[in-house]
Protein backbone atom coordinates (compact mmCIF):
# COMPACT_ATOMS: atom_id res chain seq x y z
CA UNK A 257 0.00 0.00 0.00
CA UNK A 258 1.31 3.45 -0.92
CA UNK A 259 2.11 5.49 2.16
CA UNK A 260 0.64 9.00 2.24
CA UNK A 261 3.07 11.88 2.42
CA UNK A 262 2.23 14.70 4.83
CA UNK A 263 1.27 17.00 1.96
CA UNK A 264 -1.12 14.43 0.52
CA UNK A 265 -3.03 14.51 3.84
CA UNK A 266 -3.54 18.25 3.72
CA UNK A 267 -6.65 18.32 1.46
CA UNK A 268 -8.17 15.55 3.59
CA UNK A 269 -7.39 17.44 6.79
CA UNK A 270 -9.04 20.50 5.27
CA UNK A 271 -12.14 18.53 4.44
CA UNK A 272 -12.33 17.11 7.95
CA UNK A 273 -11.88 20.58 9.42
CA UNK A 274 -14.74 21.90 7.27
CA UNK A 275 -16.99 18.99 8.20
CA UNK A 276 -16.21 19.27 11.90
CA UNK A 277 -16.27 23.04 12.03
CA UNK A 278 -19.48 23.56 10.13
CA UNK A 279 -21.74 20.93 11.60
CA UNK A 280 -24.84 22.09 13.35
CA UNK A 281 -24.68 20.83 16.87
CA UNK A 282 -27.94 21.50 18.59
CA UNK A 283 -31.60 21.12 18.08
CA UNK A 284 -32.18 23.79 15.46
CA UNK A 285 -33.47 27.09 16.83
CA UNK A 286 -37.02 25.80 16.78
CA UNK A 287 -36.28 22.77 18.97
CA UNK A 288 -34.81 24.96 21.71
CA UNK A 289 -37.59 27.54 21.38
CA UNK A 290 -40.31 24.88 21.64
CA UNK A 291 -38.70 23.32 24.73
CA UNK A 292 -38.26 26.78 26.28
CA UNK A 293 -41.85 27.85 25.73
CA UNK A 294 -43.26 24.56 27.06
CA UNK A 295 -41.14 25.03 30.18
CA UNK A 296 -42.28 28.67 30.69
CA UNK A 297 -45.85 27.59 31.44
CA UNK A 298 -44.69 25.25 34.18
CA UNK A 299 -42.46 27.41 36.34
CA UNK A 300 -43.28 28.12 39.97
CA UNK A 301 -43.62 31.80 40.94
CA UNK A 302 -40.34 31.49 42.85
CA UNK A 303 -38.49 30.17 39.80
CA UNK A 304 -39.96 33.00 37.71
CA UNK A 305 -38.49 35.51 40.13
CA UNK A 306 -35.07 33.84 39.98
CA UNK A 307 -35.17 33.76 36.19
CA UNK A 308 -36.16 37.39 35.87
CA UNK A 309 -33.30 38.32 38.20
CA UNK A 310 -30.80 36.41 36.07
CA UNK A 311 -32.16 36.80 32.55
CA UNK A 312 -34.04 40.09 32.74
CA UNK A 313 -36.54 40.26 29.88
CA UNK A 314 -35.34 37.10 28.13
CA UNK A 315 -37.64 34.12 28.36
CA UNK A 316 -36.44 30.51 28.24
CA UNK A 317 -37.16 30.24 24.51
CA UNK A 318 -34.70 33.05 23.79
CA UNK A 319 -32.14 32.25 26.49
CA UNK A 320 -31.87 28.66 25.22
CA UNK A 321 -30.37 29.90 21.95
CA UNK A 322 -27.38 31.71 23.46
CA UNK A 323 -25.09 28.67 23.79
CA UNK A 324 -25.26 28.19 20.03
CA UNK A 325 -24.85 31.89 19.27
CA UNK A 326 -21.46 31.97 21.05
CA UNK A 327 -20.09 28.91 19.27
CA UNK A 328 -18.02 31.05 16.91
CA UNK A 329 -16.35 32.85 19.83
CA UNK A 330 -13.08 31.06 20.65
CA UNK A 331 -13.43 32.25 24.26
CA UNK A 332 -16.07 29.53 24.62
CA UNK A 333 -14.27 26.69 22.79
CA UNK A 334 -14.16 24.78 26.08
CA UNK A 335 -17.97 24.45 25.93
CA UNK A 336 -18.06 22.65 22.55
CA UNK A 337 -17.94 19.07 23.92
CA UNK A 338 -20.71 19.93 26.40
CA UNK A 339 -23.46 19.90 23.76
CA UNK A 340 -23.52 16.09 23.54
CA UNK A 341 -22.43 12.79 25.06
CA UNK A 342 -21.08 9.90 23.03
CA UNK A 343 -20.80 6.21 23.90
CA UNK A 344 -19.03 3.33 22.17
CA UNK A 345 -21.09 1.78 19.32
CA UNK A 346 -21.62 -1.53 21.09
CA UNK A 347 -22.81 -0.02 24.38
CA UNK A 348 -26.42 0.58 25.40
CA UNK A 349 -25.77 2.89 28.29
CA UNK A 350 -23.66 5.90 29.08
CA UNK A 351 -20.99 5.32 31.71
CA UNK A 352 -19.95 8.64 33.16
CA UNK A 353 -16.33 7.67 33.99
CA UNK A 354 -15.83 6.47 30.41
CA UNK A 355 -18.08 8.79 28.35
CA UNK A 356 -18.07 11.96 30.43
CA UNK A 357 -14.59 12.20 31.94
CA UNK A 358 -14.21 15.30 34.17
CA UNK A 359 -17.90 16.05 33.59
CA UNK A 360 -17.13 17.21 30.04
CA UNK A 361 -20.31 16.16 28.27
CA UNK A 362 -23.93 17.30 28.25
CA UNK A 363 -24.82 15.16 31.28
CA UNK A 364 -22.02 16.58 33.43
CA UNK A 365 -22.60 20.11 32.15
CA UNK A 366 -26.28 20.12 33.13
CA UNK A 367 -25.50 19.07 36.70
CA UNK A 368 -22.69 21.61 36.98
CA UNK A 369 -24.51 24.58 35.46
CA UNK A 370 -27.77 24.05 37.38
CA UNK A 371 -25.73 24.10 40.59
CA UNK A 372 -23.84 27.22 39.47
CA UNK A 373 -27.02 29.05 38.45
CA UNK A 374 -28.28 28.92 42.03
CA UNK A 375 -24.91 29.39 43.75
CA UNK A 376 -25.12 32.68 45.63
CA UNK A 377 -21.32 32.79 46.03
CA UNK A 378 -20.98 33.31 42.25
CA UNK A 379 -21.36 36.63 40.49
CA UNK A 380 -24.63 37.45 38.73
CA UNK A 381 -22.82 37.24 35.37
CA UNK A 382 -21.49 33.75 36.13
CA UNK A 383 -24.91 32.62 37.30
CA UNK A 384 -26.59 34.08 34.22
CA UNK A 385 -24.24 32.25 31.83
CA UNK A 386 -24.63 29.05 33.87
CA UNK A 387 -28.41 29.28 33.61
CA UNK A 388 -28.29 29.87 29.85
CA UNK A 389 -25.93 26.91 29.39
CA UNK A 390 -28.14 24.66 31.55
CA UNK A 391 -31.28 25.58 29.58
CA UNK A 392 -29.54 24.85 26.29
CA UNK A 393 -27.89 21.57 27.28
CA UNK A 394 -31.12 20.18 28.78
CA UNK A 395 -32.69 20.80 25.36
CA UNK A 396 -29.73 19.26 23.52
CA UNK A 397 -29.70 16.11 25.61
CA UNK A 398 -33.29 15.42 24.56
CA UNK A 399 -32.31 15.42 20.87
CA UNK A 400 -31.66 11.70 20.49
CA UNK A 401 -28.48 12.05 18.42
CA UNK A 402 -26.88 14.28 21.05
CA UNK A 403 -26.34 10.96 22.79
CA UNK A 404 -24.62 9.13 19.99
CA UNK A 405 -21.31 7.95 18.63
CA UNK A 406 -18.11 9.92 18.25
CA UNK A 407 -16.94 8.21 15.04
CA UNK A 408 -19.54 9.98 12.90
CA UNK A 409 -20.00 13.04 15.15
CA UNK A 410 -23.47 12.06 16.26
CA UNK A 411 -24.62 11.43 12.68
CA UNK A 412 -23.18 14.66 11.25
CA UNK A 413 -21.06 12.57 8.87
CA UNK A 414 -23.95 10.46 7.56
CA UNK A 415 -25.35 12.07 4.41
CA UNK A 416 -29.13 11.88 4.04
CA UNK A 417 -31.54 13.09 1.36
CA UNK A 418 -34.82 14.19 2.88
CA UNK A 419 -38.16 14.67 1.15
CA UNK A 420 -36.65 14.21 -2.31
CA UNK A 421 -34.41 17.26 -2.53
CA UNK A 422 -33.06 18.30 0.89
CA UNK A 423 -29.38 17.33 1.07
CA UNK A 424 -28.66 17.01 4.75
CA UNK A 425 -27.15 14.60 7.26
CA UNK A 426 -28.63 12.30 9.87
CA UNK A 427 -27.88 14.68 12.72
CA UNK A 428 -29.36 17.77 11.07
CA UNK A 429 -32.36 15.72 9.97
CA UNK A 430 -33.22 15.24 13.63
CA UNK A 431 -32.04 18.67 14.80
CA UNK A 432 -34.01 20.62 12.26
CA UNK A 433 -35.45 19.08 9.10
CA UNK A 434 -38.11 16.85 10.66
CA UNK A 435 -39.25 19.56 13.10
CA UNK A 436 -39.57 22.11 10.31
CA UNK A 437 -41.56 19.60 8.28
CA UNK A 438 -43.94 19.23 11.20
CA UNK A 439 -44.18 22.99 11.73
CA UNK A 440 -45.01 23.58 8.06
CA UNK A 441 -47.52 20.72 7.92
CA UNK A 442 -50.07 23.28 9.24
CA UNK A 443 -50.82 26.39 7.16
CA UNK A 444 -49.24 29.39 8.88
CA UNK A 445 -47.63 27.13 11.48
CA UNK A 446 -44.64 28.31 13.49
CA UNK A 447 -42.68 26.99 16.46
CA UNK A 448 -45.15 28.54 18.91
CA UNK A 449 -48.14 26.78 17.38
CA UNK A 450 -46.24 23.49 17.49
CA UNK A 451 -45.30 24.11 21.14
CA UNK A 452 -48.96 24.81 22.00
CA UNK A 453 -50.08 21.64 20.21
CA UNK A 454 -47.49 19.55 22.04
CA UNK A 455 -48.54 21.10 25.35
CA UNK A 456 -52.20 20.24 24.79
CA UNK A 457 -51.45 16.67 23.64
CA UNK A 458 -49.24 15.70 26.59
CA UNK A 459 -50.51 12.57 28.36
CA UNK A 460 -50.56 13.36 32.12
CA UNK A 461 -49.15 9.95 32.99
CA UNK A 462 -46.11 10.52 30.81
CA UNK A 463 -45.68 14.01 32.21
CA UNK A 464 -45.63 12.60 35.75
CA UNK A 465 -43.08 10.02 34.69
CA UNK A 466 -40.85 12.63 33.03
CA UNK A 467 -41.00 14.84 36.09
CA UNK A 468 -40.24 11.96 38.41
CA UNK A 469 -36.75 11.50 37.06
CA UNK A 470 -34.54 14.54 36.95
CA UNK A 471 -31.20 12.78 36.57
CA UNK A 472 -29.63 13.94 33.28
CA UNK A 473 -27.93 10.56 32.97
CA UNK A 474 -31.40 9.02 32.55
CA UNK A 475 -32.25 11.59 29.85
CA UNK A 476 -29.03 10.78 28.03
CA UNK A 477 -29.68 7.05 28.21
CA UNK A 478 -33.18 7.54 26.84
CA UNK A 479 -31.71 9.48 23.92
CA UNK A 480 -29.04 6.83 23.34
CA UNK A 481 -31.75 4.15 23.14
CA UNK A 482 -33.59 6.19 20.49
CA UNK A 483 -30.31 6.79 18.62
CA UNK A 484 -29.80 3.04 18.35
CA UNK A 485 -33.25 2.72 16.73
CA UNK A 486 -32.52 5.63 14.39
CA UNK A 487 -29.40 3.85 13.07
CA UNK A 488 -31.29 0.55 12.70
CA UNK A 489 -34.10 2.27 10.79
CA UNK A 490 -32.02 4.30 8.37
CA UNK A 491 -32.74 3.11 4.81
CA UNK A 492 -29.70 1.78 2.91
CA UNK A 493 -30.07 4.48 0.22
CA UNK A 494 -30.24 7.16 2.99
CA UNK A 495 -33.37 8.62 1.40
CA UNK A 496 -36.06 9.54 3.91
CA UNK A 497 -39.50 10.93 3.17
CA UNK A 498 -43.07 11.08 4.38
CA UNK A 499 -43.16 7.49 5.69
CA UNK A 500 -39.99 7.99 7.76
CA UNK A 501 -41.36 11.30 9.07
CA UNK A 502 -44.72 9.78 10.03
CA UNK A 503 -43.19 6.82 11.82
CA UNK A 504 -40.77 9.03 13.79
CA UNK A 505 -43.12 11.89 14.57
CA UNK A 506 -44.31 10.44 17.90
CA UNK A 507 -40.67 10.16 19.03
CA UNK A 508 -39.83 13.74 18.03
CA UNK A 509 -42.94 15.07 19.76
CA UNK A 510 -42.21 13.09 22.90
CA UNK A 511 -38.58 14.24 23.12
CA UNK A 512 -39.56 17.91 22.69
CA UNK A 513 -42.36 17.62 25.25
CA UNK A 514 -40.17 15.74 27.74
CA UNK A 515 -37.42 18.33 27.26
CA UNK A 516 -39.81 21.18 28.11
CA UNK A 517 -41.37 19.44 31.10
CA UNK A 518 -37.98 18.48 32.53
CA UNK A 519 -36.45 21.88 31.92
CA UNK A 520 -39.21 23.40 34.06
CA UNK A 521 -38.98 20.69 36.72
CA UNK A 522 -35.19 20.98 36.93
CA UNK A 523 -35.36 24.78 37.27
CA UNK A 524 -38.14 24.54 39.87
CA UNK A 525 -35.95 22.18 41.90
CA UNK A 526 -32.86 24.33 41.41
CA UNK A 527 -34.55 27.52 42.60
CA UNK A 528 -36.79 25.98 45.28
CA UNK A 529 -34.85 27.82 48.00
CA UNK A 530 -34.27 30.97 46.03
CA UNK A 531 -34.18 34.16 48.08
CA UNK A 532 -35.24 37.20 46.04
CA UNK A 533 -32.27 39.57 45.62
CA UNK A 534 -34.32 42.67 46.48
CA UNK A 535 -36.12 42.25 49.77
CA UNK A 536 -39.49 44.03 50.09
CA UNK A 537 -39.12 47.31 51.99
CA UNK A 538 -39.73 46.81 55.70
CA UNK A 539 -42.29 49.20 57.16
CA UNK A 540 -40.76 51.30 59.94
CA UNK A 541 -42.03 50.36 63.37
CA UNK A 542 -44.60 52.82 64.59
CA UNK A 543 -43.32 54.66 67.63
CA UNK A 544 -43.79 58.05 69.16
CA UNK A 545 -40.97 59.66 67.21
CA UNK A 546 -42.23 58.82 63.77
CA UNK A 547 -45.88 59.48 64.43
CA UNK A 548 -45.45 63.18 63.81
CA UNK A 549 -43.44 62.94 60.54
CA UNK A 550 -45.30 63.29 57.29
CA UNK A 551 -46.50 59.95 55.89
CA UNK A 552 -44.15 58.00 53.56
CA UNK A 553 -45.48 57.52 50.02
CA UNK A 554 -46.64 53.96 49.40
Ligand code: ADE
Pocket residue numbers: 280281282339340341342401402403404405406408409410411412
Ligand atom coordinates in the same frame (compact mmCIF):
# COMPACT_ATOMS: atom_id res chain seq x y z
N1 ADE B 1 -19.95 16.05 17.75
C1 ADE B 1 -19.46 14.87 18.13
N2 ADE B 1 -20.45 14.07 18.61
C2 ADE B 1 -21.58 14.79 18.53
C3 ADE B 1 -22.93 14.54 18.89
N3 ADE B 1 -23.31 13.36 19.41
N4 ADE B 1 -23.82 15.51 18.69
C4 ADE B 1 -23.44 16.68 18.17
N5 ADE B 1 -22.20 16.99 17.80
C5 ADE B 1 -21.27 16.05 17.99
Ligand code: ZN
Pocket residue numbers: 281282283323324339392396
Ligand atom coordinates in the same frame (compact mmCIF):
# COMPACT_ATOMS: atom_id res chain seq x y z
ZN1 ZN C 1 -26.16 22.65 21.52
Ligand code: ZN
Pocket residue numbers: 280281282283284399402427431
Ligand atom coordinates in the same frame (compact mmCIF):
# COMPACT_ATOMS: atom_id res chain seq x y z
ZN1 ZN D 1 -27.52 18.93 17.15
